[in-house]
Amino acid sequence: KTAAASLVKGVVFPTPNKKSKGILICTTTHGNTFIGPNAQDMENKEDTAVTLTGMDEIMNSARKLIPNLPMGASITEFAGLRAVSGSGDFVIGASPVAGLFNAAGMQSPGLTAAPAVAEMIVEAVLAYCPAAVKADFKAVLPQNPLFHRLSHEEQAKLIEKNRLYGRVICRCETVTEAEIIAAIKAPCGAKTVDGVKRRTRAGMGRCQGGFCGPRVTQILARELGIPVPEVLKERADSHLFYEKNSADEGEA
Incomplete structure (x- = not known):
């Protein structure tokens, strides 16, 4: 089978519609290829299930762009939730809760807008709690070797x-x-x-x-x-290993 990485260089978009820019095929910065995402309105903010219907939608849409994508080479699937405001616009700045600042409601432009959003949040925080920039502040993180x-x-x-x-x-x-x-x-x-x-x-x-x-x-x-x-996998109670119960010592 043809490797996905040899089929895609960059981002392949379908024709956008009123709902979204559509399901795309994209090369990652690490040389892998991903397809998706789809967009479904959810009522439960805890529902991050990967569904068969959703996967079929993504795979069928991707095959319209590149018919011979090797789906058998898939490594994993992801699902997540994003908060979208009723107006469809960004929600940025101080909230009604003292000390809580929003950087929410972002959809596709969120990554591109991140530097400007950060500046807006800094201004909001300084208005709430005046502070001075550290004299030895380093704006660039040290680069560890890859x-x-x-x-x-x-x-x-x-x-x-x-x-x-x-x-x-x-x-x-x-x-x-x-x-x-x-x-x-x-x-x-x-x-x-x-x-x-x-x-x-x-x-x-x-x-x-x-x-x-x-x-x-x-x-x-x-x-x-x-x-x-x-040691946790991620959140509280996401333990990966447990101490052996003394009552189980004699079990085969």
């Missing part, structure tokens, strides 16, 4: 400095233990398995964390100084 994008020579030099760059934890995405530790120890660092995934891509590949998930959990427990059963 091991999988380096040449063999550059990788070898990193491993000489830190042997943990030589221990690949996520084989699908070639993410090393050194990169995971850096993500955990960074300001506002990762505290959960999904936090590590979003920062490093460990668990984003073909096996979806089947091999690296337990190793990432062990590293989190060690670096955070907590027992393995206390």
Whole structure:
């Protein structure tokens, strides 16, 4: 079968309609390909189910753009919710609740508008709680090396400095233990398995964390100084491992 990455370079849009710009096919910054999303009005803000009807809609629409997409190469599916205001416009600034600021109601232009939205939120926060910019404020985050994008020579030099760059934890995405530790120890660092995934891509590949998930959990427990059963996948009560019940010790 033809790999999806060889079929798509960039973003392929259908003809937009009044509801949305339509279901698209797009190359990600990491070289993968995604199709979607669709848009369905939901009443329950907790309903993030992936449905068969929704998947059929996305796949059928994508095949109209590129008929020979290898759907069998799919890695995973996602669903999420976004709040949309009744007017269809952005909701930005101070809310009626003291100290709560909205940056909501955004649809397609949200990413493009993010820098301007950030400036508006800063102005609203300063109006509520005057503050001064830190004298040593650094506007640019330090860039950690991406091991999988380096040449063999550059990788070898990193491993000489830190042997943990030589221990690949996520084989699908070639993410090393050194990169995971850096993500955990960074300001506002990762505290959960999904936090590590979003920062490093460990668990984003073909096996979806089947091999690296337990190793990432062990590293989190060690670096955070907590027992393995206390490591969360993401939210509260999303435990991945539990202590064995003493009553089960004798069971086969």
